[in-house]
Amino acid sequence: MERRNAAHQNDGMSATPLPLIAIDGPSGVGKSTTARRVAARLGWQYLDTGAMYRATALALQRAGLSLEDREGLERLLAGLDLTQEGTRIYLGGEDVSEAIRGQEVTRLVTPVSADARVREVLVDQQRRIGSSGRWVVDGRDIGTVVFTEACCKIFLTASPEARARRRFLELQAKGGSPVLEEVLADLQRRDQADSTRAVAPLRKAEDAVELDSSDLTLDQVVDWIVAKHLAHP
Numbered sequence: 001m002e003r004r005n006a007a008h009q010n011d012g013m014s015a016t017p018l019p020l021i022a023i024d025g026p027s028g029v030g031k032s033t034t035a036r037r038v039a040a041r042l043g044w045q046y047l048d049t050g051a052m053y054r055a056t057a058l059a060l061q062r063a064g065l066s067l068e069d070r071e072g073l074e075r076l077l078a079g080l081d082l083t084q085e086g087t088r089i090y091l092g093g094e095d096v097s098e099a100i101r102g103q104e105v106t107r108l109v110t111p112v113s114a115d116a117r118v119r120e121v122l123v124d125q126q127r128r129i130g131s132s133g134r135w136v137v138d139g140r141d142i143g144t145v146v147f148t149e150a151c152c153k154i155f156l157t158a159s160p161e162a163r164a165r166r167r168f169l170e171l172q173a174k175g176g177s178p179v180l181e182e183v184l185a186d187l188q189r190r191d192q193a194d195s196t197r198a199v200a201p202l203r204k205a206e207d208a209v210e211l212d213s214s215d216l217t218l219d220q221v222v223d224w225i226v227a228k229h230l231a232h233p
C-alpha cells in the first residue's frame with residue numbers, strides 16, 4: 001500500500017511495471033468496446049470500472065439512499081457485492097448489466113462517482129482484482145490512481161462531436177429516437193463533471209500515450225493499442 005501511495009505521486013514512473021493495460025478517457029469514446037477487444041486479442045481479462053460505479057449508483061437508488069446519508073452509505077458499501085463475469089455485471093448475484101445502462105442510473109452515477117468514500121471502496125476492489133496482472137481495465141483514473149504501475153497506459157480521446165455522433169447512431173440502432181444536440185449536451189455535461197471533480201478527476205497520466213480516435217475505426221484503435229503493447233510489453 002505504501003508503495004502504491006508513492007507511485008501515486010509520480011504516476012508510477014519508478015514503480016515496477018505491472019502487465020496491465022489502463023485505458024482512460026471521456027464518456028462515449030468507445031473505451032469499453034476497445035478494452036474488451038484488446039483483452040480478447042491478448043487473451044487477458046477485461047474489467048469495466050464504469051460498470052462498478054453504475055452498479056453502486058443502482059444499489060443506492062434501490063435502497064432509497066442519498067449520498068448525504070453517510071451512515072446508510074457506509075452500511076451499503078460494507079455489504080456491496082459486485083462481481084463481473086465476462087461482460088456481465090452482478091449486484092448481490094443479480095445480473096444488472098442492462099439495468100445499469102438506464103437513464104436514471106446514468107444521471108445518478110455522476111455524483112456517486114464523485115464521492116470520495118465510494119471511490120475508496122471501489123478502487124480497493126479494483127486493485128484486488130487486477131493486481132495479478134494480465135488485465136485490460138478501462139475508466140477515468142486507472143492510469144493516474146488505480147494502477148499507476150501499469151506497463152501500458154492509453155488516454156483515448158475523440159472530439160465531442162465525433163463521440164456524440166457515435167452515441168447517436170448507437171441509440172438509433174437500438175430503436176430509439178435520439179436528438180443529436182441533446183446527446184452532445186449530455187456528453188459535455190459528463191465531461192465537465194468528470195474532469196472538474198475534486199477526487200480523481202479525469203486527466204491523462206504523465207506516462208500515458210494519447211490516441212485521438214475521432215477519425216479512426218474501432219479496428220484501427222484496437223490494432224494500435226495491441227501494437228503499442230507488443231512493442232513495449
Ligand code: DC
Pocket residue numbers: 027028049050051053054109110113114138139140141142190194
Ligand atoms: O464509463 P461509464 O460511462 O460507464 O462510467 C460511468 C460513470 O462512472 C461516469 O460518470 C464516470 C465514472 N467513472 C469514474 O469516475 N471512474 C472510473 N474509473 C470509471 C467510471
